[in-house]
Amino acid sequence: MAMDIADRDRPYVGRATVAVVGNPNTGKTTLFNALTGLSQRVGNFPGVTVERKVGQLALPDVGAIDLLDLPGTYSLSAKSPDELIAVEALMGVLKSESTIQAVLVVLDASNLRRSLYIVSQLLEIDLPLVVALNMLDVAKARGIVIDAPTLSEHLGVPVIPIQANKRVGLDELKDALSRVVEKGKVPSRSPLLSQSWWIEAEQLARKYEGVSTGLVLRVLIDNQNALASHVVERFGDDFTADLHVLRAQVNVDDALANREIELRYRWIDEALDDVLRDPEPLRVTRSDRLDRFLTHPIWGSLSFAVIMAFVFQSIFSWAVPLMDSIDALFGVVGGWASGYLPEGALQSMVVDGVIAGVGGVVIFLPQICILFLFIAILEDCGYMARAALLMDRLLTPCGLSGKSFIPLLSSFACAIPGVMATRTINDPKDRIATMLVAPLMSCSARLPVYAIFIGAFIPNQNVWGGIGLQGLTLFALYCVGIFVAIPVAWILKKTLLRGQPTPFLLELPSYKIPDVGTVGMRIYQSGRHFLERAGTLILAATIVMWALAYFPRSETITAHYESERERLVGAPEEVLDGLRAKEAGEMLRQSFLGRMGHAIEPVVEPLGWDWRIGMAALASFPAREVIVAVLGTIYSLGEVDEESASLRDELRSATWSDGRKVFNIPVALSIMVFFALCAQCVSTLAVIQRETGAWRWPVLTFVYMTMLAYIGAFVTYRLGMALGSG
Amino acid sequence: MAYATEDATPLSIWGRGDEGTIEGISGANQLAARLREIGAMPGVPVRVLRVGSTVVIQVGSSRFCLRKTDAACIKGMKAA
Incomplete structure (x- = not known):
């Protein structure tokens, strides 16, 4: 698409906007991605904090227009918060800098009758329509025959057959959009109104x-x-x-x-x-046959567990070569920076702060991408609805429904979209309860934390048939959040959010081969988001923590070690190295961070942590990935090594002042359980505030999660030590 | 063929694979309204694909899951 970069940043004013609507599972997102590609961005409707996904599209004769992706809805009579967003945007109740000039409705040809319901309603709003008849291939394979030109005649609007996943019919669709945008409103034909x-x-x-x-x-x-x-x-x-x-x-x-x-x-x-x-509406499809197995009470649940275990194992085993190369790259950059920058505070900030800290987080990019690869595949192929069906049985006893499952599963990627995805839940109390437990699901920001400690301390053993102990540990950590969420939701629904059980109705779309473009877009967006966070929030936190750990520089310590060195001139290199390490350690202990660390040590000691871990955990309250960066910085400052060993090796060799190793398996598990349960994400708390419109819900989330995290870490450590010594 | 209305039964008691046509949806709540909106109107072919606490029904060419208790509001005429 020939699109000027400068054009992308132009304000909306004066440019035509076309809204994309349709039932869920009609391939609306696939079409949106196919039409807009990398030009899409997410903003807000002005004045309200409702997300607004817009992409750009060049139309023949008209030029660049904005395409606005609205949440899927079955009807204009909205029954959930996300449907209401779609309806209010179409009706102009949600103000927009540019008004919507036309509507693109996406229909599922294999579900034509139902898809036309919303079309009949859209014919009554003041906007011209273009109908995209998608999934004709699926319809054809089922023996369904559709006469698109006649349909267009009956509806009085253009009906364009397309196949969004194969990018078929897009040019015709653009032509139709051009004509409609140029011509404006056509006289309406209402099926209902005189x-x-x-x-x-x-x-x-x-x-x-x-x-x-x-x-x-x-x-x-x-x-x-x-x-x-x-x-x-x-x-x-x-x-x-x-x-x-x-x-x-x-x-x-x-x-x-x-x-x-x-x-x-x-x-x-x-x-x-x-x-x-449609010669045989109740025909048994391939999807139905698959579902006999995949939604079976026993085989279905078992396959769900196997799929999840496979995902977590792959996150570990597939990412290693890629991570090693990113690690090596940062090693080279670090060496280069130490060589070129003069020794002193600046060099320390760049090498020990930015490269050791942020670099330590960026290494996990491959794992993030693999996680989103699986989430995108499971979403796009249609499996998620089946998983929600199976989970409804587990969620009903805690007062929620299968509807809560998809937001909760999204929270494994990131709680922010997870909290926003609760808009599909019709019942307001169910919705708040789901939001409050969503941050307990292990999000991708926890992955670096788990990965570093599992990689360093959990032996890489094969347990059974390619499933390793490391993968199983990761799986177990994900389960911790789930098993804690169940009683929390149950208590919430029994006390603060008491209410009647609400109905659960969810469409099971036909299975399909995931669309490469849609999956790719998801990975690209989440990878970019991860790097942006590392470059902003994490970078800032790392520099603050570096400064706390570097300053004040003690003249007495420097002078003392200078004289020691003069005394030992000509001593073997190992002796001098040991001396330097001692100096660095002493410097760190008397730094601002060291002093604060010692103050909080009594609080974290019951968890098996030393003050460094304690400070790193405390620094991670704005964003949990910070722990990896801070540990990188602390250990990089506290130890002297020209080779710049990886953080993993640094952790393995860390000792208490009496020479005992700081880390063992119970300590590593205690840290990971703490991070699994703790509300260490300012953005999530902010989005809960935004979506509920009340401060008490994010405050409650923060308090209960932090308490549970401390208790969980304590129990894990004590249990681990008791089992280890017994 | 003329059916007597008494023969209509709630879908919650149908077995797996049972087919028929929808007779009506009872209730004026949001669930009933949504079921109608997605095409569960009288005369539409229906089949039960899964039974249990959560049932899967096929209405026309779409498949939906809902709780067994909620499925009781859909009455259908089972085909012989």
């Missing part, structure tokens, strides 16, 4: 700034809805009164909301009469 309603609604809409005819019609039909109450809030009592008058005038009663569905389906069936031929 012309007189339309005229009345138009008159009412004209009286209020920001109210569209479509919005008036929508709340006229369906007034028992979150949209309706938002509209009343937003446009005031006069609008409500006017609406009331109009309802009486055109004779709308509450029963119409119920009849709406029936009337629309009658219209759909008429429209499809000469369009759709």
